[in-house]
Amino acid sequence: MVEGSAVAEDRLKVEELMGQFNTEQACADALYAAKWPNGFRCARCGHLHAYKITTRRLPLLECRACHYQESLTAGTVMEGSRSSLRKWFHAIVLVSYNPGGVNAVQLGGAIGVTYKTAWLILHKLRHAMSQADTYIKLSGSVRVNAAFYGRPHNPSLQRHPQEQPLLVGASVNNEGQSIYIKIKQVEQNYLLERSVKHAGTRAFMESQVEAGAADVEFVTARFSSRRFQTLLDNVKEASRWINKMFHGIGPKYLQAYLDEYCCRLNYNNQEGSILKRLTHLCASTETVTSRSLIGFVVTT
Ligand SMILES: [Zn+2]
Structure with missing residues (x-):
């Protein structure tokens, strides 16, 4: 395949996936599947069943055994973020398939957030990638x-x-x-x-x-x-x-x-x-705070 058509194919993929992650529900479902690939498991007692409380902006899971409540984004790079899951997933799609990835100016324009927020979202995604790499050693x-x-x-x-x-x-x-x-x-x-x-x-x-x-x-x-x-x-x-x-x-x-x-x-x-791998990394990596990235608090 010549490079030109591979790039065109990636652009098509970006458009198609942006459409797929166009609602909070679709993004919440994808994050749930990435966070609990084998089904829900209570972080406190290990019980396998939960009630879903959907009255809040982000779904909350309550363990049926010990009643521990856990937000869908707890323990993920999205934890504590004010940006919608849709914006996060659009960022993940652009990082995965936009030819050469995406910079903060481009991302800010694409998902409608400030440069600072876009910069932080990208650094949180990079943090997930860096963390994953620490577990992999060169071998053979x-x-x-x-x-x-x-x-x-x-x-x-x-x-x-x-x-x-x-x-x-x-x-x-x-x-x-x-x-x-x-x-x-x-x-x-x-x-x-x-x-x-x-x-x-x-x-x-x-x-x-x-x-x-x-x-x-x-x-x-x-x-x-x-x-x-x-x-x-x-x-x-x-x-x-x-x-x-x-x-x-x-x-x-x-x-x-x-x-x-x-x-x-x-x-x-x-x-x-x-996309699947990066979503999994985001769902399984504790977030990094803006304070530790840039020394002061900025909300994403
Ligand atoms: Zn529990």
């Missing part, structure tokens, strides 16, 4: 290469202060193709000019690679002839996407955008619907 044959975000055409051996050092790693199959990829920022204290110190690769091993993985190769020298070009191309593409869609990102939020990039790439490599 693992290839890791040092890379940089920012100032891509700087050929110097000296590191420019704006450059963000990264490690890009992947589990690869027998043909050397990436099965699952991660791009992670490297802390400044793990750097020696443009090279990552041993402590930096060890930190990546400990946090991102399955313990006991036997076949792991690291390339940390900038111009090594052994470099893993496919991985470096992934970083190039991620950088291009971040610069085009978000006009560049500083070190504080860079990891969230890298995680979104990898999440979309990894989902495209796997079977099953991106």
Whole structure:
């Protein structure tokens, strides 16, 4: 399939899915199914039956055994949000299928919220993606290469202060193709000019690679002839996407955008619907507050 028709197909999918999630009821049903894929289960006593109280804006579930009440959005990224479920689901659809995802200006216009609210909704979705990635370790044959975000055409051996050092790693199959990829920022204290110190690769091993993985190769020298070009191309593409869609990102939020990039790439490599997976992540990830994201309270 040529790229043009794939993009057109994605746009059609966006329109169709926006229509599917056009009522609060449809969105509540989808969130319920994602939150309790095996049916309701009381968070307090584990009982399997609940009364549905639908007099409020969001459905409330009351356990039939212990009468514990739980909002449909409790324990999800939507918890505490004032935006309708419809707006959240439209955001999830756009992140899943809009070619290249969506930025806060575009999302604000599409769902009718302020830039700040759109920015926070997107960061809460990214938070769900980042959290999910922390549970997945690279395994089997693992290839890791040092890379940089920012100032891509700087050929110097000296590191420019704006450059963000990264490690890009992947589990690869027998043909050397990436099965699952991660791009992670490297802390400044793990750097020696443009090279990552041993402590930096060890930190990546400990946090991102399955313990006991036997076949792991690291390339940390900038111009090594052994470099893993496919991985470096992934970083190039991620950088291009971040610069085009978000006009560049500083070190504080860079990891969230890298995680979104990898999440979309990894989902495209796997079977099953991106939308379904992302909805499941949103339904099973505790929200992050605006205070911890930006230091003060803004309602979504
Ligand atoms: Zn209960």
